[in-house]
Amino acid sequence: MLKKIEDLREEISKINVTSLADVEELRIKYLGKKGIISALFEDFRNVPQQEKKEIGLVLNYLKTEAQEKINDLKSQFEAKTSRSQQIDLTMQGISFSVGSRHPVSIIKNQICEIFSTLGYTLSENREIEDDWHVFSALNFPPEHPARDMQDTFFISKNPDILLRTHTSSVQIRVMESQPPPIRAIFPGRVYRNEAISARAHCIFHQIEGLYIDKNVSFADLKQTLLVFAKEMFGQQTEIRLRPSFFPFTEPSAEMDISCSLCGGKGCAICKQTGWVEILGCGMVDPNVLENCYIDKNIYSGFAFGMGIERIAMLKYRINDIRLLFENDIRFLEQFQSV
Numbered sequence: 498m499l500k501k502i503e504d505l506r507e508e509i510s511k512i513n514v515t516s517l518a519d520v521e522e523l524r525i526k527y528l529g530k531k532g533i534i535s536a537l538f539e540d541f542r543n544v545p546q547q548e549k550k551e552i553g554l555v556l557n558y559l560k561t562e563a564q565e566k567i568n569d570l571k572s573q574f575e576a577k578t579s580r581s582q583q584i585d586l587t588m589q590g591i592s593f594s595v596g597s598r599h600p601v602s603i604i605k606n607q608i609c610e611i612f613s614t615l616g617y618t619l620s621e622n623r624e625i626e627d628d629w630h631v632f633s634a635l636n637f638p639p640e641h642p643a644r645d646m647q648d649t650f651f652i653s654k655n656p657d658i659l660l661r662t663h664t665s666s667v668q669i670r671v672m673e674s675q676p677p678p679i680r681a682i683f684p685g686r687v688y689r690n691e692a693i694s695a696r697a698h699c700i701f702h703q704i705e706g707l708y709i710d711k712n713v714s715f716a717d718l719k720q721t722l723l724v725f726a727k728e729m730f731g732q733q734t735e736i737r738l739r740p741s742f743f744p745f746t747e748p749s750a751e752m753d754i755s756c757s758l759c760g761g762k763g764c765a766i767c768k769q770t771g772w773v774e775i776l777g778c779g780m781v782d783p784n785v786l787e788n789c790y791i792d793k794n795i796y797s798g799f800a801f802g803m804g805i806e807r808i809a810m811l812k813y814r815i816n817d818i819r820l821l822f823e824n825d826i827r828f829l830e831q832f833q834s835v
């Protein structure tokens with residue numbers, strides 16, 4: 498019997514197979530209920546008492562070795578199949594989703610592009626500002642309501658540090674830091690303490706424009722804005738200027754464009770007037786020039802400012818400003834930049 502066991506151990510150690518089915522066949526052959534090793538255990542009952550210890554030991558070895566061998570072969574095949582599944586060449590590739598630009602960025606870039614062709618440079622500056630750059634230098638009287646807590650987010654009082662309520666603060670920063678001629682636009686985020694609704698948000702984006710040189714006139718402002726409106730909304734677009742008021746411009750105006758949806762006939766977007774307001778503008782107030790040490794007798798200039806969300810909403814017919822801040826992928830995916 499010892500000889501038989503030793504031969505089997507030898508035989509099993511040399512076994513090689515080519516498929517998972519072969520492994521199962523081997524298991525049945527050696528370890529199955531009616532298998533060779535089970536039969537040996539049957540025979541073991543008849544082994545004389547004095548040989549039991551020695552034969553029992555080898556027989557147990559044989560069984561463990563056979564089990565280990567079969568487990569090894571099995572795991573080899575399993576590993577092979579799962580690895581080959583991983584490199585299934587017929588499988589479809591994983592498609593990467595390509596992000597798209599946010600509509601506010603698309604419109605901002607378009608506006609910057611139009612003004613850069615007109616020779617405007619671009620400047621950005623701080624969002625946390627002091628009272629001087631947001632209000633005082635811009636000719637806001639001390640009791641002006643915009644300085645009120647209701648409109649402005651203050652970070653500290655005395656000295657007043659606040660979140661800028663408009664990008665006009667960058668006008669001042671630029672005029673303080675470089676001599677005329679200045680021809681620049683200033684895009685950026687602004688903050689106002691307003692209730693959030695479909696039409697207003699406490700954070701939004703503006704682009705301000707500033708042109709300071711000798712002999713800059715209101716006619717220059719009007720022509721610049723006409724070119725901008727036609728580039729932005731189409732060549733058929735017309736503009737109209739209505740008198741308005743800003744502390745830092747004199748005279749001041751608000752600009753409307755002919756409604757791009759109904760072409761001026763009257764619709765829900767333009768509230769049946771045929772016109773939609775898109776920006777504020779005016780000739781830079783001489784007091785502002787003086788605050789920035791620019792000689793008001795030599796230089797004059799114009800400034801204008803617009804809300805980027807407003808332009809985006811008009812162009813894309815978005816009826817709720819909150820959509821621009823929620824960042825819902827289903828909304829954002831619809832905008833493709835070129």
Ligand code: PHE
Nearest residue numbers: 663665777778779800801802
């Ligand atoms: N700063 C103004 C606003 O926030 C817009 C403006 C800019 C008006 C420049 C005139 C000139 O409403």
